[in-house]
Amino acid sequence: MEAVKAPLGLKVTNPLSQEQEYLRTSLRPGLLSILALNQRHQESLRFFEIGRVFLPQPGELPQEKETLAFVLAGARGEPSWQGKEGTTDFFQAKGLLQSLLGQLKAAADFRPANTPGLIPAQTAEVWVGDNLLGLVGQVHPQTAEVFDLHLPVFLAEMDLAALLSTSQERLTYTPLPRFPATVRDLALVMDETLPAERVQQVIAASPLVAQVSLFDHYTGAPIPHGKKSLAFSINYQSPQRTLTDAEVDEIQQQLLERLAQELGAVLR
DSSP states (O other): OOOOOOOOOOBOSSOSSGGGSBOOSOSHHHHHHHHHHHTTTOSEEEEEEEEEEEEEETTEEEEEEEEEEEEEEEBSSOOOTTOOOOBOOHHHHHHHHHHHHHHTTOOOEEEEOOOTTEEEEEEEEEEETTEEEEEEEEEOHHHHHHTTOOSOEEEEEEEHHHHHTTOOSOOOOOOOOSSOOEEEEEEEEEETTSOHHHHHHHHHTSTTEEEEEEEEEEOSTTSOTTEEEEEEEEEEOOSSSOOOHHHHHHHHHHHHHHHHHHHOOEEO
């Protein structure tokens, strides 16, 4: 099976570099290049971009479209004490789109498609009513080889204006954080009957905790009988500034005191 070649975009008169000779007609090449640079360093690869593409129109200025695209590859999820979840597949990429459209209260129809650079049997157009929003599919092996990618890659690309037009509600958003997070691991010992979700709720409610996830669950020696150990990865982050180590130490100490008072959980 051969990959279908896509047409070239519009050539720039005075490009800044040889790599920027043409206006991009898709976000896919840039995302695949980023994926290739990171494939040796991460097990679970997830990247997205919102940007403008330029579609040629004979005799006219190009059509400019705001576009949303994402790529997935590698492990299906982050490492967990429950073990690996398998590898990324077409249905995970499709599920992410369905989840996104669900937030917009829109039901999508996925129709088989033959698109340049993607495997036909693993590619679908995304429709909402009579509106074509974009596509989702698996990158063709010949295309992946061009980018020196050595694992199955799945992507989606959507017309952002068409996507947002499907929403029946007023949309709000929270800006992406400007300042870096500080990541700390916290191993706690507690009663075996205490639900992990309850501990996670207390941690998540603490000041400047941006994200918390459970990555280890252990019972047995040297943990006392009737007790268990849970380990959490915690992201501390401020929307106003970069946190210092001393600030994070103080916040985490206050968190440990609250965990001990409310749940009887102590540092392992």
